Amino acid sequence: MTDSLFFFLASLTLLCALMVVISKNPVYSVIFLILTFFTISAHYILLNAQFLAAVNIIVYAGAIMVLFLFVLMFINSGKNAQGKTKGVLSKVAGAIAGGLLFLVLIAALKDVQLEAVNPDTYDSQVGMVKNLGQVLFTKYMLPFQLVAVLFLVAMVGAVMIGKREAGEQNF
Amino acid sequence: MDSVDLIYKAIYILVIFGITLLIATYSTYFERKIAAFIQDRVGPNRAGPMGLLQPLADAGKLFFKEEFIPGKANKVLFILGPGIAMLVASMSSAVIPFGDMLIVGGREVYLQAIEVNIGVLYIFGVVSLGVYGLMIGGWASNNKFSLLGAIRAASQNISYELAMGLSLIAVLMLSGSLSLRVIAEQQAGFNWNIWYQPLGFLIFLVCAFAETNRTPFDLPESEAELIGGYHTEYSSMKLGMYLFAEYINIFVVSAVMSTLYFGAYNFPFMENLRNAFSDPVLGNNVVTLVGVAVMFAKIFAFIFFFMWVRWTLPRFRYDQLMKLGWNILIPLAILNILLTGGGILLKDYLF
Numbered sequence: 326m327t328d329s330l331f332f333f334l335a336s337l338t339l340l341c342a343l344m345v346v347i348s349k350n351p352v353y354s355v356i357f358l359i360l361t362f363f364t365i366s367a368h369y370i371l372l373n374a375q376f377l378a379a380v381n382i383i384v385y386a387g388a389i390m391v392l393f394l395f396v397l398m399f400i401n402s403g404k405n406a407q408g409k410t411k412g413v414l415s416k417v418a419g420a421i422a423g424g425l426l427f428l429v430l431i432a433a434l435k436d437v438q439l440e441a442v443n444p445d446t447y448d449s450q451v452g453m454v455k456n457l458g459q460v461l462f463t464k465y466m467l468p469f470q471l472v473a474v475l476f477l478v479a480m481v482g483a484v485m486i487g488k489r490e491a492g493e494q495n496f
Numbered sequence: 497m498d499s500v501d502l503i504y505k506a507i508y509i510l511v512i513f514g515i516t517l518l519i520a521t522y523s524t525y526f527e528r529k530i531a532a533f534i535q536d537r538v539g540p541n542r543a544g545p546m547g548l549l550q551p552l553a554d555a556g557k558l559f560f561k562e563e564f565i566p567g568k569a570n571k572v573l574f575i576l577g578p579g580i581a582m583l584v585a586s587m588s589s590a591v592i593p594f595g596d597m598l599i600v601g602g603r604e605v606y607l608q609a610i611e612v613n614i615g616v617l618y619i620f621g622v623v624s625l626g627v628y629g630l631m632i633g634g635w636a637s638n639n640k641f642s643l644l645g646a647i648r649a650a651s652q653n654i655s656y657e658l659a660m661g662l663s664l665i666a667v668l669m670l671s672g673s674l675s676l677r678v679i680a681e682q683q684a685g686f687n688w689n690i691w692y693q694p695l696g697f698l699i700f701l702v703c704a705f706a707e708t709n710r711t712p713f714d715l716p717e718s719e720a721e722l723i724g725g726y727h728t729e730y731s732s733m734k735l736g737m738y739l740f741a742e743y744i745n746i747f748v749v750s751a752v753m754s755t756l757y758f759g760a761y762n763f764p765f766m767e768n769l770r771n772a773f774s775d776p777v778l779g780n781n782v783v784t785l786v787g788v789a790v791m792f793a794k795i796f797a798f799i800f801f802f803m804w805v806r807w808t809l810p811r812f813r814y815d816q817l818m819k820l821g822w823n824i825l826i827p828l829a830i831l832n833i834l835l836t837g838g839g840i841l842l843k844d845y846l847f
């Protein structure tokens with residue numbers, strides 16, 4: 326049951342991810358990307374990591390993709406995006422870059438050995454909120470705090486860029 | 497989970513869905529009646545006794561109107577928009593505990609569709625998805641007013657989600673759990689969260705108005721400047737779905753506020769009522785059923801409050817809306833978190 330569910334979800338994820346790249350209309354791409362996040366969240370739920378699944382939906386599907394869609398609506402109102410073909414040079418460059426990435430992925434993954442799960446030591450509750458919080462606030466305290474500082478720096482930077490300078494007229 | 501539980505869950509989910517739709521339908525009627533009362537009018541009184549069949553007449557009218565799709569609209573997304581709005585709106589009532597446990601034939605029956613240990617996050621995630629229906633519909637209409645409405649909806653939702661999440665954190669600090677059932681159980685009797693979180697509740701209430709796009713925050717569809725905002729081009733039942741989704745959202749947000757701050761199905765002296773019966777099973781069932789009634793009474797009170805505000809307050813200007821969200825509500829919510837943390841520490845220190 327879980328196996329077939331996994332394969333169904335995995336193929337759905339790959340299909341949606343492919344459609345993100347293939348779609349001509351950027352708004353369709355964004356919608357397929359949202360669907361991809363949903364299927365990835367479903368994978369998390371299969372792994373019993375409910376917190377991660379919910380946060381993935383809230384942060385990516387709920388906030389970041391709304392902003393993506395928001396920006397896309399500003400840039401093109403559905404008129405000029407279609408039918409624009411790219412030059413040969415950018416196609417060649419894209420093929421080379423994609424090929425290199427593929428090569429790196431294969432090189433990284435070819436020696437991977439999957440460890441079998443040990444049923445005696447394996448704790449199925451490891452992805453629950455309680456365990457996650459305990460690990461984050463004891464074992465990984467410093468990295469957790471550093472990530473928070475990183476976010477704060479990024480936020481201050483964004484506010485600085487958006488801030489009105491002296492003498493600037495906005496409206 | 498055996499098959500009896502499965503059948504029970506299926507029936508329960510269908511019933512909750514039906515009740516949601518029924519309440520949303522009759523919200524339209526009561527909105528007009530309350531508006532009429534506030535403006536000293538009579539309101540709808542032709543269809544049925546006291547106009548009670550008015551929602552059915554409205555639905556019939558919407559179904560028989562022409563389905564109009566603008567020539568240059570994106571057809572797929574234009575149809576998808578109201579569907580997404582409706583789907584997302586009716587998703588979130590799944591985790592709300594509408595009542596405690598009934599004992600039927602020795603079997604414990606919980607009046608909650610699904611119990612997940614991330615209930616609050618689930619609600620928050622679904623609420624954050626609510627804007628897609630508006631955005632996609634507004635963009636697909638290929639109309640400048642619709643697009644402006646969609647953009648307003650997006651930026652408003654993102655801005656108020658932050659303050660909403662921060663005000664939720666204070667509740668979670670008190671309860672120590674993300675499960676709505678646990679949060680409801682902790683507020684037994686009259687020990688409601690509102691006594692500990694008055695500021696947090698106020699922030700949550702304002703954000704709830706903004707997230708459901710109700711007056712005074714109904715800028716995405718402000719008819720005076722944007723005609724109809726995101727649903728300018730919609731007609732027939734697709735328009736009906738958008739309006740319906742708004743009322744379902746009001747119902748769900750009212751239920752969430754009752755659960756988080758107003759003690760869900762708990763009411764004062766519930767233990768006295770439970771002990772008044774000599775049979776514990778009967779006592780439990782009576783308390784639970786009264787609790788369900790109390791829960792719905794709280795929800796209806798909130799729905800009434802939403803309508804009361806709509807017909808009392810004027811609309812904000814857009815820069816005022818943004819200023820309220822970013823400059824006032826978010827700092828207040830952070831202050832609320834600090835105060836709550838300090839209060840919890842003080843309580844540990846003193847007692």
